[in-house]
Amino acid sequence: MFKNRKERENLLAKVMNEPQLIPRRVPDYMRKEGGIWYWTGALIMIAFMYEVLTGLLLLFFYQSANPFASSEDLVNSVPFGSVLLSTHLYGAYVMIALVYLHLLRNYFVGAYKKPREMQWLTGVLLLVLTIGAAFFGYAMIGDVLAKAATSIGSTIAGGFPYLGNVLISIFFGNGTSISLYSRLFSWHIVMVLLIGTLFAVHFFLAEYNTIMPARKEAHYRAPAVDTEKPDYKPWYPHNLIFMTELFFFVIGAIILIPSILGIMNDVPIVFSPFPAPANIVANTPPWFLLFVYKELDFHFASDLLNPFWATIIFTGMPLLYLLAIPFLDKSVTLRISDRWFVVALGVLGIVYLVGLSTWAYVYGVVFPTSLVPDYQAAMFFFLPGVAVILFTYWAKISDRTNRLHLERPELFFLVLTFLGLFSVITGILAYESIVAYSNFGAATLAASVTITLVLAVVSVAIVLGIFNPGREKTAKPAGHKARVAFASLFGISAVFIATEVSFINPVGAVNGSYYGIGLALVLFIMAGITKLYRAEVLGE
Amino acid sequence: MVKEKKKAADIEKEPKKMEKAASSANEISDAGRRNFIKAMGIIAVGAGLALTLRGVVQSIIPPSVGISGFPTLTLVDQSGNPIHTSSLKVNDPAIVAFNYPLQNEPNFLLRLGDSSNNDVAIPGGVSVSNPGGSSYASLAGQGPYKSVVASSAICQHLGCEPPNIRFYPPSSSTFPGLIECNCHGSQYDPYKGFGVVKSPTQFALPSVVISWDSATDTYQVSNMIGPTIHGHSSDLTGGTPLTSTSSTAIYNVT
Incomplete structure (x- = not known):
């Protein structure tokens, strides 16, 4: 075993002098049911590719001198313009959500451990860059929401000691509208280029270090490296077709979500796929920055710290923790029960992130905001903190003594996270109902209590082993004839949908959305047929 | 596992081999000179970076209006x-x-x-x-x-x-x-x-x-x-x- 320093010195030598054939072959279980967890990075790459492609098309329409008018014009009078802009927005949303998913999955399985420390670090930087690119993209539209985001962003940057004004002028220009929007536009593209470059490194390291195998295969010990076995299937056609299926599915989802929202009325402005109308009053930050919004609302943050330091502390501390975790948790074990404290901090991170965002949305956007008193802030951080850490510790002890039957920990932790979240929401709603009763408040409180109870029951059921796969699945795989029948149904449906949709005049938000729904359905059919093909021809 | 260790050992030997080759080809190379040239190289790169960075930063700050x-x-x-x-x-x-x-x-x-x-x-x-x-x-x-x-x-x-x-x-x-x-x-x-x-x-x-x-x-x-x-x-x-x-x-x- 090396010392850490030596190993880092040798990373370049290793990569350059011992080149590996890539793409690497992967074990079959990574393409079977549940194998999707090994490809969360690939899903991000697909979303990123979609963003780059639609972004290139959008370059033809954006005018820095006229940001809002040119965006409105794109949505309302350019054929397919609304599909382009709304799916570019939602592609970014999906990408951010997937980045979080990828990060959490790798955090919980311990993928940051040897030999993947550098991969983890580049990944955390990619998270920051992704949110940065999303911020600039969101701000460059120039609608009321974008203007609020710009003023808040520049205030935070302006709080930087000594360099505040320089930073404002670098990122937000010298105060003229043209300089503001040409800069937001440029930084958006610069961020994407940085993402692309760093992503190349991240991806290459991932190939070099191999996809982290199932922890069982690695006997729950780091370094978990996949060594190729002779029965591994070749990339072409097995993995390529699998990737194609994922590709169709992700793009389908990216197009479907904003298209459905596009034909609905009264979509909350924070989820609207189109630029906000000019005449509304709105102060919603983008959903992925809602937690920052809430942090600035804390009494102690706003009185003791300026917005810059509040942001640095509340977003900087978790980032610093993520950057440091490969060097803090250097144990070789990959067992969740042996890493209970790391796991508890991860769950807590989710509870804080989602809790702050929901809180900001409900009390700040839906209802008028007011400063959060210190005792409320303390309770928000302290209560779930103690609860999650104690509970995780209890789960660990019980697991040791075999009183638990936790065979699907990932499901358990997922449910637990939402349970924690809804407990917090219930608490806030209950407090609010006591302070100021309203029918709406009571209804949401009832809903929140119900969801909390259901989640509690489900988590107990998981612990008691009710959902464990006790018996083998009895369902037989579909026969050859069934596959042919399904494929022909799919194919005919695709032609039918394409024909129907082709009659739509693709101008304007609503028509564009119907077109998008059709396109997304065809993409899902393509994914379905690819799956059938894999089952029939490759036996997967 | 054994194989990996062997590989790792090879990598460690690699720079030493190179040193040997260098010293046999050119007998006047020693650690002091090598480090001096390295240091000069780093200084030159630093100077180049400083110049470039100054250009980038100055050009990116817009004139105030x-x-x-x-x-x-x-x-x-x-x-x-x-x-x-x-x-x-x-x-x-x-x-x-x-x-x-x-x-x-x-x-x-x-x-x-x-x-x-x-x-x-x-x-x-x-x-x-x-x-x-x-x-x-x-x-x-x-x-x-x-x-x-x-x-x-x-x-x-x-x-x-x-x-x-x-x-x-x-x-x-x-x-x-x-x-x-x-x-x-x-x-x-x-x-x-x-x-x-x-x-x-x-x-x-x-x-x-x-x-x-x-x-x-x-x-x-x-x-x-x-x-x-x-x-x-x-x-x-x-x-x-x-x-x-x-x-x-x-x-x-x-």
Whole structure:
């Protein structure tokens, strides 16, 4: 075993002098049911590719001198313009959500451990860059929401000691509208280029270090490296077709979500796929920055710290923790029960992130905001903190003594996270109902209590082993004839949908959305047929 | 596992082999010289980087724009005619604004009244609540009833602009007689020099110096007092100058 320093010195030598054939072959279980967890990075790459492609098309329409008018014009009078802009927005949303998913999955399985420390670090930087690119993209539209985001962003940057004004002028220009929007536009593209470059490194390291195998295969010990076995299937056609299926599915989802929202009325402005109308009053930050919004609302943050330091502390501390975790948790074990404290901090991170965002949305956007008193802030951080850490510790002890039957920990932790979240929401709603009763408040409180109870029951059921796969699945795989029948149904449906949709005049938000729904359905059919093909021809 | 260890050992040997090869090819190479050349190389790279970085940073900072002094401007309506007291409503629920001293610096123009919409004379000379900076004396109201005042309409907390930040007349039930910003709930009191009533804001809204000409019943703006307008390093920089050098037009924000 090396010392850490030596190993880092040798990373370049290793990569350059011992080149590996890539793409690497992967074990079959990574393409079977549940194998999707090994490809969360690939899903991000697909979303990123979609963003780059639609972004290139959008370059033809954006005018820095006229940001809002040119965006409105794109949505309302350019054929397919609304599909382009709304799916570019939602592609970014999906990408951010997937980045979080990828990060959490790798955090919980311990993928940051040897030999993947550098991969983890580049990944955390990619998270920051992704949110940065999303911020600039969101701000460059120039609608009321974008203007609020710009003023808040520049205030935070302006709080930087000594360099505040320089930073404002670098990122937000010298105060003229043209300089503001040409800069937001440029930084958006610069961020994407940085993402692309760093992503190349991240991806290459991932190939070099191999996809982290199932922890069982690695006997729950780091370094978990996949060594190729002779029965591994070749990339072409097995993995390529699998990737194609994922590709169709992700793009389908990216197009479907904003298209459905596009034909609905009264979509909350924070989820609207189109630029906000000019005449509304709105102060919603983008959903992925809602937690920052809430942090600035804390009494102690706003009185003791300026917005810059509040942001640095509340977003900087978790980032610093993520950057440091490969060097803090250097144990070789990959067992969740042996890493209970790391796991508890991860769950807590989710509870804080989602809790702050929901809180900001409900009390700040839906209802008028007011400063959060210190005792409320303390309770928000302290209560779930103690609860999650104690509970995780209890789960660990019980697991040791075999009183638990936790065979699907990932499901358990997922449910637990939402349970924690809804407990917090219930608490806030209950407090609010006591302070100021309203029918709406009571209804949401009832809903929140119900969801909390259901989640509690489900988590107990998981612990008691009710959902464990006790018996083998009895369902037989579909026969050859069934596959042919399904494929022909799919194919005919695709032609039918394409024909129907082709009659739509693709101008304007609503028509564009119907077109998008059709396109997304065809993409899902393509994914379905690819799956059938894999089952029939490759036996997967 | 054994194989891996062997590989690792090979890698460790690799640099040593290279050293051997180098020393046999050129006998004068020793550690001191090697490090000296390395250090010189690093210095050269550093110099090159510093030059490049300076170029990048200097080119990326935009030249500042603005004006050199506060202009004196007459408040006019959209068609360019000077406004009179009668064109301002007491406790107007609509947001009446004008830009001053730069285009991206909107200001409220308020004719303050009591809850039954009678003009309230603003005395001036009150110490303005400005927790983040030093306090200063407020300006007196202008006009025949001493009730017309003006302040920056950019919230001093995070820079939200109308209609997110607006004046609520004394008869309103939510924030009677206050300017409130719904971004994070900051409140200011226009009756007391736009001082801070409720944080998160730490600074009062800067006041616009207005004068009223009783002969013509017209209003002129000539200066700003109090904190710097939010988002600007000075009131006079960080925005496009106004198009006219003699007047600024009032407009409604909806």
